[in-house]
Amino acid sequence: xxxxxxxxxxxxxxxxxxxxxxxxxxxxxxxxxxxxxxxxxxxxxxxxxxxxxxxxxxxxxxxxxxxxxxxxxxxxxxxxxxxxxxxxxxxxxxxxxxxxxxxxxxxxxxxxxxxxxxxxxxxxxxxxxxxxxxxxxxxxxxxxxxxxxxxxxxxxxxxxxxxxxxxxxxxxxxxxxxxxxxxxxxxxxxxxxxxxxxxxxxxxxxxxxxxxxxxxxxxxxxxxxxxxxxxxxxxxxxxxxxxxxxxxxxxxxxxxxxxxxxxxxxxxxxxxxxxxxxxxxxxxxxxxxxxxxxxxxxxx
Numbered sequence: 098x099x100x101x102x103x104x105x106x107x108x109x110x111x112x113x114x115x116x117x118x119x120x121x122x123x124x125x126x127x128x129x130x131x132x133x134x135x136x137x138x139x140x141x142x143x144x145x146x147x148x149x150x151x152x153x154x155x156x157x158x159x160x161x162x163x164x165x166x167x168x169x170x171x172x173x174x175x176x177x178x179x180x181x182x183x184x185x186x187x188x189x190x191x192x193x194x195x196x197x198x199x200x201x202x203x204x205x206x207x208x209x210x211x212x213x214x215x216x217x218x219x220x221x222x223x224x225x226x227x228x229x230x231x232x233x234x235x236x237x238x239x240x241x242x243x244x245x246x247x248x249x250x251x252x253x254x255x256x257x258x259x260x261x262x263x264x265x266x267x268x269x270x271x272x273x274x275x276x277x278x279x280x281x282x283x284x285x286x287x288x289x290x291x292x293x294x295x296x297x298x299x300x301x302x303x304x305x306x307x308x309x310x311x312x313x314x315x316x317x318x319x320x321x322x323x324x325x326x327x328x329x330x331x332x333x334x335x336x337x338x339x340x341x342x343x344x345x346x347x348x349x350x351x352x353x354x355x356x357x358x359x360x361x362x363x364x365x366x367x368x369x370x371x372x373x374x375x376x377x378x379x380x381x382x383x384x385x386x387x388x389x390x391x392x393x394x395x396x397x
Contacts, residue, residue: 108339108343108370108373109339109343109344110339110340111208111210111336111337111339111340112207112208113128113129113130113206113332114129114130114204114205115128115129115205115206115207115230115237115239116129116132116201116203116204117201117204117205117237118183118198118201118202119198119199119200119202120168120171120173120198120199121168121173123238124202124237124238125167125198125238125240126230126237126238126239126240127187127196127239128239130362130367131187131188131361131362132185132186132187133186133187133188133193135183135184135185135186136157136183136184136186137184138182138183138184139157139184141153141154141155141164142154142155149169150166150245150248151165151166151249152164155184155195157186157195160193162186162193162194163194163195164194164195164197165197165245165249166197167196167197167198167240167245170225170245170249171225181200181201182197182198183200184198185198185201187242189242189361189364190361190382190383191381191384192246196242205230205232205237209334209335209337210334210335210336211230211231212228212229212230213231214227214278214302214334215227215228225240225244225245225248226238226239226241227239227240227241227279228334243279243382268293268294268295268296268396269294269295269296269297270297271295271297271325271326271396272297272298272323273298273299273325273326273327273328273396274298274301274307274311274324274326275290275298275300275301275307275328275329276300276301276303276304276306276307276327276328276330276333276338276341277300277302277328277329277330277333277359278302278303278330278333278334279330282330282382283300286298287300289385289389290389295389302334303333303334303335303336304333304335304336304340305335305341306335307327307329307341308336308341308344308345311324311327311345311348311354312351315348315350315351318350319350320350320353320354324354325396326354326355326356326357326395326396327354327355328356328357328358329341329342329356329357329359329360330358330359331360331362332362338360339358339371339374342358342371342374342375342376345375346374355377355378355395356375356376356377357376357377357378357380357388357391357392357395358371358376358378358380359382359388360381360382361381361382363379363381378391378395
């Protein structure tokens with residue numbers, strides 16, 4: 098499946114490609130655009146005092162990469178020996194990591210509208226599941242790989258100390274709309290943006306809800322007085338950030354709004370997707386200080 102990126106040639110279609118893989122009897126998915134390649138397992142070098150979920154490190158084409166055992170990271174009690182097990186080499190949040198999984202089965206194309214948000218009743222506050230896909234009388238669970246990595250290394254997440262270094266500013270009159278499906282990230286963005294002086298914030302769990310709000314605000318024929326900037330993630334159920342941005346930029350009133358994409362999927366290979374839909378900035382998580390500095394330049 099190497100070279101699977103690029104299957105989706107157009108941006109803003111509200112579709113994604115999922116690579117399905119197995120862990121025991123469970124079926125999980127990872128967004129194709131996170132995946133660099135899929136390889137057969139190779140010998141892993143153990144690291145003393147490593148996190149329990151980290152098997153060790155491997156050397157791949159001159160790069161030293163950590164290997165995360167997804168069975169352990171997801172709290173599965175048994176780690177069966179699967180003769181078809183694979184290593185998924187992934188890139189996101191400006192890092193490369195290898196995930197040790199069972200059999201990798203196939204690639205599916207879905208609309209984000211087909212992906213249901215997990216219920217709080219069964220996922221719990223610390224779940225690593227960001228979406229549920231009903232498929233062929235079964236379910237594929239879409240994993241929050243960013244959270245899995247932050248649980249292993251909290252320093253890889255958003256850090257408040259970077260924001261404090263920016264100093265005091267008064268920006269309370271500026272209204273920002275934020276579309277972010279992760280409750281953890283919504284709280285972190287609330288804390289960090291507020292620390293930076295941006296306290297007039299409105300949060301939405303997906304692009305669809307945020308777009309409906311903006312449409313309502315634009316009914317009077319103007320938007321500049323009520324909303325000043327939009328921040329959006331890319332991976333969100335119902336409507337992803339690229340499609341959300343495209344709809345804003347093709348709306349006769351909303352097109353004037355600056356849209357900043359803040360996502361773990363901002364890489365040199367994928368930046369063109371945000372450019373195609375009209376994003377004014379694209380910033381990789383967890384660079385919160387850069388996000389705030391870019392907001393400063395677009396909100397006068």
